[in-house]
Amino acid sequence: MRRGLMLWREQELSAADVKARQQRLEGAMKAAGLDAFLVYTNHVRSAGVTYLTGFTPYWSDALLLILPGQSPLFSTALSKRVGNWIRSVNPTAEIAHSPKPGRLIGERLASAGCKCVGVLELDRLPAGLAEEIASAADVELLDGTEVFASVRAKPDSAELGLVRRADALVLEALGTVDPASRHAGQAVAALERVAREAGAEECYIAIAPHLDRDTRPGRFGGAELGRSFAVRLSLAYNGVWVRRTRTFSRDAALQEQVQSLERAFAALAPKLDPVSPLGPQLKGLAAGADLARWFLEAPSGTLPLTEVASEDRDTGCRVPYGVLSAAFMLGGTTVLLGGPVGLDLLPNATEEAA
Structure with missing residues (x-):
């Protein structure tokens, strides 16, 4: 069944609205002693990424990385062929394509000097992605579900x-x-x-x-x-x-x-x-x-x-x-x-x- 057309509707959910959510999460991360935050998304569990970006990646496994003071990084194994469209409906994030999206995330964590990384629903992070991250960065992955919940529970x-x-x-x-x-x-x-x-x-x-x-x-x-x-x-x-x-x-x-x-x-x-x-x-x-x-x-x-x-x-x-x-x-x-x-x-x- 054909879905309705997915568009960025600035008048309904602005880039400023989305950035405010990201900043609230950064504040909660700081209070919890986290250097970065990761949100995994797949076909049925996309709501965390949607909340933080206004973008719903229905059809893809991907990772969203939140680093304080930087644009979020959306790392996906999808080809660059759909990259321009993703950017059009996800304007607050950097879009990166890689056959190993976890390794790309790990490289960014390493370059930022991160050690403690919160992960939304850590127990649901695929082992393959966790291994890719570990191959590129010496970081500790911690369950960040409660940190995210403290931000998500507040309506806007x-x-x-x-x-x-x-x-x-x-x-x-x-x-x-x-x-x-x-x-x-x-x-x-x-x-x-x-x-x-x-x-x-x-x-x-x-x-x-x-x-x-x-x-x-x-x-x-x-x-x-x-x-x-x-x-x-x-x-x-x-x-x-x-x-x-x-x-x-x-x-x-x-x-x-x-x-x-x-x-x-x-x-x-x-x-x-x-x-x-x-x-x-x-x-x-x-x-x-x-x-x-x-x-x-x-x-x-x-x-x-x-x-x-x-x-x-x-x-x-x-x-x-x-x-x-x-x-x-x-x-x-x-x-x-x-x-x-x-x-x-x-x-x-x-x-x-x-």
Whole structure:
């Protein structure tokens, strides 16, 4: 499936915004006694590099090196044929091409006299890359996950603006779902086209086609739809991921109740505090609806979204923004809904991130 066109959108995420993130990491590195910082990226774990550069290298293993006072070095095994394009969407970093990107990083570390190097999620750094680094530099690789987390957890206005933009695309796309359709594929036929044409870079659709039988969303394009079904859309825009879930019913009375619950959630979601326990905040959301289960996702490390809290455990940490997925019982029927939460609260934290 063709992805939306990846561009550098200065008006949405400026080079100055990205450099400010890099500088905040440099400050945390200094406090932790680190001479340099490394972030590994691959096809599914690109979020760390995206946060620090505004660039999403979906299709490549690569390394990003942060040295205080210098432009980041993005070292990749991709050929120079794509180098000009990478520079156009990664303007704050130096781009270097090598069949051994780890060795190139090691050479830069050696020339800078680095000894202690923090690595985001060190246990996930491929052994081959670590060996390449060691072949060129006498450095100690230390786990820098907590150092990165202390910076990543603080929201900034540019990222929150992108979250709101991505969520607007999700809502527009979900508005095309036809609850009168008999099959799942028909119901969501226009959904991805609308999202892609609006600029979505990634778009994943999951459906729970018959909520009276199974409430787990999955890829059921050919399934026949039951009385009630749910659609979950996960979408990336400019490297920022959001997720929303909506329930639809052919039962007019139930659909009216579902829409009432969705309106109550839409009014409450911007004020939900993703750092505090969410269970008490969600109870009593709407008359006649009982909270069955929930979980909260947020950006963490190299993952764009990962579960950070649920009905079984509190968040226990700061998050740059949260995405809630919840199940309610409404008149004996399970209703799935979810979306970004706390966006009206999080901008207050940007002063701390400055």
